[in-house]
Amino acid sequence: MTLKVAPFLLLGAEYGHLITLRRLCAIGFFVSFTAPKLYLRYSARISQKVECSKWWVLEAWVACSHKKIVAASAIMAFWNLTTIKTRLLIAFISVVVLRYHRQHSGANLELAAEAEKEDLAQEQPDKAIVVAEKMSCD
Structure with missing residues (x-):
């Protein structure tokens, strides 16, 4: 468990003094208004990239000759991590x-x-x- 949290602990130790409640609220306020507008503006591009990525993954999966091994490895990695x-x-x-x-x-x-x-x-x-x-x- 410590290895999973280690990057966050290192970042917190290095840059923890920059995180304050006021800055977190300001960032949250800014993100809550800009994220939806950015999504609306770029939703066509986002969906195009998602479709392209989905096509690429499906094509790679069809071409893969070791599907069972890849699927089992992915499930085991997910389960262990x-x-x-x-x-x-x-x-x-x-x-x-x-x-x-x-x-x-x-x-x-x-x-x-x-x-x-x-x-x-x-x-x-x-x-x-x-x-x-x-x-x-x-």
Whole structure:
């Protein structure tokens, strides 16, 4: 546990005199107003970078021939380097992300089904006209 906290202890020992309650409040006030504005301004770029990174990771995963070993190593490293609180927090975040994904994928499927119904509804009158024209020609 001490090795995990060592960098923070060293930084605190070196620069601890600079951290005051007034400065922490000022930084918190500044960040609470600027972070949302920066996100709104750069959200398109952020989502583009996330999609690009996701594509890159998936491509690397497909190309990897030792998937089981890599996955087992990542799980073991995570398990050995984190505390129980961190594991629970990651599990909670994972559940939230999965539910969010399911809700949005379900909404996308509903939209696609509605669009398909509209397409079929538009095609059927055209077929009825063609059938009526064929009957009038006979």
